[in-house]
Amino acid sequence: MTRPTRKADVRHGIGIASPAEMKKRLLAAARGDKVTKPGEPKIWVSSVDALMRVLTPENRELLSVIRREKPASVSDLAQRVGREQGNVSRSIGKLERYGLVQLVPVGRQKRPEVALRRLKLEVDLETGVCEVV
Numbered sequence: 001m002t003r004p005t006r007k008a009d010v011r012h013g014i015g016i017a018s019p020a021e022m023k024k025r026l027l028a029a030a031r032g033d034k035v036t037k038p039g040e041p042k043i044w045v046s047s048v049d050a051l052m053r054v055l056t057p058e059n060r061e062l063l064s065v066i067r068r069e070k071p072a073s074v075s076d077l078a079q080r081v082g083r084e085q086g087n088v089s090r091s092i093g094k095l096e097r098y099g100l101v102q103l104v105p106v107g108r109q110k111r112p113e114v115a116l117r118r119l120k121l122e123v124d125l126e127t128g129v130c131e132v133v
Contacts, residue, residue: 014099014119015041016048043099048121054098055119059091063100066112073109
């Protein structure tokens with residue numbers, strides 16, 4: 001029997017590619033070529049280090065608070081973590097660009113939601129390819 005897919009069960013596609021490969025993909029997309037195949041990541045970073053620079057302890061705290069406490073807005077989130085709203089807004093924007101957070105419109109405000117429950121890194125030691133799953 002197949003279990004229904006929940007949001008947290010879906011693999012989150014963040015790929016690791018060299019700057020040259022990312023430039024090639026960007027130029028192909030600008031030409032109108034289809035650059036993403038089914039099952040391929042939609043978000044790309046240049047290294048695991050680049051991804052980890054986004055997943056700072058402060059940003060992981062934001063993700064955790066969003067997931068557990070479900071704040072009604074970014075300003076509500078800022079109050080819960082004791083940080084300035086502008087600082088939290090910039091962090092949420094970065095997390096949103098990486099596909100880790102979604103901002104859901106609710107009236108005149110936007111409610112932050114975590115797009116996934118956990119990230120896992122898979123490293124193919126034969127090819128050296130590293131993928132976030």
